[in-house]
């Protein structure tokens with residue numbers, strides 16, 4: 001059975017005018033750009049995992065109260081090779097592909113050998129990144145693809161590894177107040193070391209070097225050695241405060257020996273990732289000014305996380321909020337075999353996404369008694385000093401059952417109140433979206449029958465004075481066959497509907513995206 005997840009989606013590259021109901025704010029002008037997997041079957045071959053599908057970009061353009069929709073497959077090298085061969089020829093994280101059978105025996109032997117160091121995919125299906133006036137589709141390999149945010153056309157391919165020694169990089173970079181990008185990547189067994197590298201991409205290049213790309217000016221801020229040479233941790237995002245980078249080294253690890261032999265063993269790369277529930281989860285804090293890591297060892301029990309929500313400093317503590325799991329069942333839940341039939345009954349998480357707050361006393365009393373709680377803020381989160389000088393942290397639970405969290409990015413790294421997220425229980429179906437007040441734990445919801453809302457994105461109104469002054473945008477896929485999908489516009493304060501823009505197409509369930517203000521699009525055209 002083909003489900004909402006696995007059905008191949010058609011692209012609609014020409015703008016389609018949406019039917020707008022309700023009243024959209026006149027200031028809402030720009031493009032909501034989103035990314036996610038859209039094609040899982042090519043010829044007779046099928047990807048194993050939902051996160052493997054070919055990237056399908058889609059956008060909603062807001063112009064003078066009207067809304068236009070379009071969608072286009074990312075013309076990555078992976079897309080082009082697969083379509084030309086009419087089968088999957090490039091491996092993805094959850095699907096190992098084997099060389100083209102048309103090649104002669106020598107070429108075959110060569111690709112077989114060379115695949116022990118695989119050719120990495122540029123199927124950038126996870127997120128969108130802004131560098132200066134340019135936009136890129138991103139995944140977690142060393143490749144990103146420039147795109148035109150208006151026409152969704154695919155432009156150059158950029159290889160991070162030409163500018164910084166990384167094999168993997170996150171799809172969730174941060175931006176500082178000047179628009180510079182801070183991102184993290186993993187450098188695997190390079191010069192005998194495995195490390196996590198924090199790097200900075202400037203938002204613009206000096207006038208006299210205008211022709212150069214900003215990647216040429218990429219700068220390594222610092223690196224954190226991996227606790228293990230052959231088993232670096234997997235991570236999907238990191239946190240940032242005014243003065244610190246927050247990096248979590250979780251016991252969800254890539255086994256490099258297994259990775260190097262995966263192709264020969266005929267298994268996918270995902271099978272080289274495992275959760276070590278007996279291990280600890282280590283917290284690293286890097287001072288953004290001195291570029292040095294805080295030397296005290298802070299840790300918590302084994303957990304798995306993908307998304308950091310936000311982080312900030314208060315009275316000598318770093319407070320950070322994450323969506324955490326007790327195990328790695330989230331990735332497994334998205335194998336298409338499990339999503340293909342009756343998945344709501346048969347495919348369940350064994351641990352619910354939980355919004356946890358850790359409060360880490362960076363500046364604590366060095367003579368504090370062993371076993372005493374060093375947290376001085378009003379919270380149930382604790383941090384206890386142990387004999388060997390390390391500090392064991394336990395979180396405060398803010399809420400359960402939310403994923404794909406977003407905040408008002410003007411409050412990123414600062415003390416904040418609101419998280420916007422999709423609500424999930426035990427199955428892979430997003431039933432609602434939520435607005436959580438992290439200070440009072442109050443939650444507002446929006447949901448409608450048969451509606452599967454995407455990651456909600458907050459857009460501030462011009463001259464907003466309060467954190468939640470603006471709108472929340474979410475793409476809603478409808479599971480009822482005769483009802484069209486729509487873009488929903490909510491008042492961020494009340495979480496009440498302002499309007500919706502309906503388009504009669506089959507919209508795909510996506511992962512992440514961003515809203516680009518009209519003024520930023522105009523800056524790009526100049």
Ligand SMILES: CC1=C(/C=C/C(C)=C/C=C/C(C)=C/C=C/C=C(C)/C=C/C=C(C)/C=C/C2=C(C)CCCC2(C)C)C(C)(C)CCC1
Pocket residue numbers: 051052091092093118120121126139140141142167168188236259269306330403404422423424428429430509510511
């Ligand atoms: C380079 C390299 C490589 C490769 C890699 C790759 C290929 C990667 C990819 C990766 C990827 C590609 C990843 C992805 C990820 C994703 C994620 C992590 C996501 C998350 C999500 C979520 C969280 C979800 C949610 C949801 C939805 C969407 C709907 C329903 C509901 C819910 C809410 C559940 C290797 C390792 C071989 C080796 C070394 C080097």
Ligand SMILES: [Fe+2]
Pocket residue numbers: 172236306307512
């Ligand atoms: Fe993500």
